[in-house]
Amino acid sequence: MSAQIHAFLCLQDNIGVLIHDPKTGECAAIDAPEEGPILAALAERGWRLTDILVTHRHSDHVQAVEGLKRRTGCRVVAPAKAREAVPGADLWVGEGDGVLVGTLQAQVLETPGHCADHVSYWFDENRVLFAGDTLFTLGCGRMFEGTYADFWRTLQRLAALPDETSVYCGHDYTLSNARFALAADPDNAALKDRAGQAEQAKAEGRFLVPTTIGAERMTNPFLRAGEPALAKTVHKEGAAPVEVFQALREWKNRF
Missing domain, CATH: 3.60.15.10 (Ribonuclease Z/Hydroxyacylglutathione hydrolase-like)
Known part of the structure; x- marks a missing residue:
């Protein structure tokens, strides 16, 4: 089971x-x-x-x-x-550690970007990722610590997981993320469809969590910073993807 x-x-x-x-x-x-x-x-x-x-x-x-x-x-x-912030923890984990919940096994991935101590839990056999505030449906977390290069590497790592991976994130920011994504990537047909799904879900009292890695690769502007269309939007044609990502994230901060 x-x-x-x-x-x-x-x-x-x-x-x-x-x-x-x-x-x-x-x-x-x-x-x-x-x-x-x-x-x-x-x-x-x-x-x-x-x-x-x-x-x-x-x-x-x-x-x-x-x-x-x-x-x-x-x-x-x-x-x-995060030892100082969670003093009552029984087990401290980092990159590559394994955690069991009964017979369900998770691999710990260090995923800095939103903050330096962030980890995600990857249940490989079940194809489930608990991404916290690193990767959201149609978005990513605000960067409080570290560098944009660190954050971009983290997102690339998550984007390389299997397309069918279910992604559970820490917040329902989907509608605001969809509005920004459409501003950044207005000609993306898959994104337009996804934004419509988000509106319908909200009207029905639901939210678009989980998403999947495959869906995010197609529609999430922060995973698509290597695409020419996103570079053009932020006037970074020919720039490295990490520079495009930084421009997108800083724009989203003001959006």
């Missing part, structure tokens, strides 16, 4: 995610934005929280860690570079 995954809203626009192993009953929350919705989602599904997998140190991703651990006794897995 494959992994069971449930995504739901926390706070205003954070996305909570649970991944459950039906073989063992073990279940992990990806980050801990808000205790109430996570507990409600567990109760709705009849699942028991055994783990929290932290992607990065920002407060809207870790603020419910202590309460959930106290209430459930769950194990907390966090990036080694």
Whole structure:
């Protein structure tokens, strides 16, 4: 039996995610934005929280860690570079480490860009990536630390995962991301279709999470910085893709 995954809203626009192993009953929350919705989602599904997998140190991703651990006794897995921000973690992880949730195995990928301590969890056998605030549906995180070169390498790495990979991100920014993407890549037919899907999902109380690596490669301007159309939009014709990416991200900051 494959992994069971449930995504739901926390706070205003954070996305909570649970991944459950039906073989063992073990279940992990990806980050801990808000205790109430996570507990409600567990109760709705009849699942028991055994783990929290932290992607990065920002407060809207870790603020419910202590309460959930106290209430459930769950194990907390966090990036080694975020030790000071998640002092109650039981396991510190970095690049190449493995994490088990029951029989479900994740590989830890260090994915700096949004912040220096960011990691993502790649469940290869299930073709699922928990990308936190690194890669969003039709977007990417704002860069707070590091360099654009680091961030671009991270995004290229994620874009090289199999097209069918399901990508769960940390926020539902899809409509604002779609508006920017259309401004940056207005002739992209696949993007126009995806933006329409996002509008319909919002009207129906849904969100476009998960997305897939394949869909993002076709429609996400931040993964398409090597395309001439994106370079032209930001007046960087002939420039290196990382320069185009930087121009796009800085434009998005002002958009």
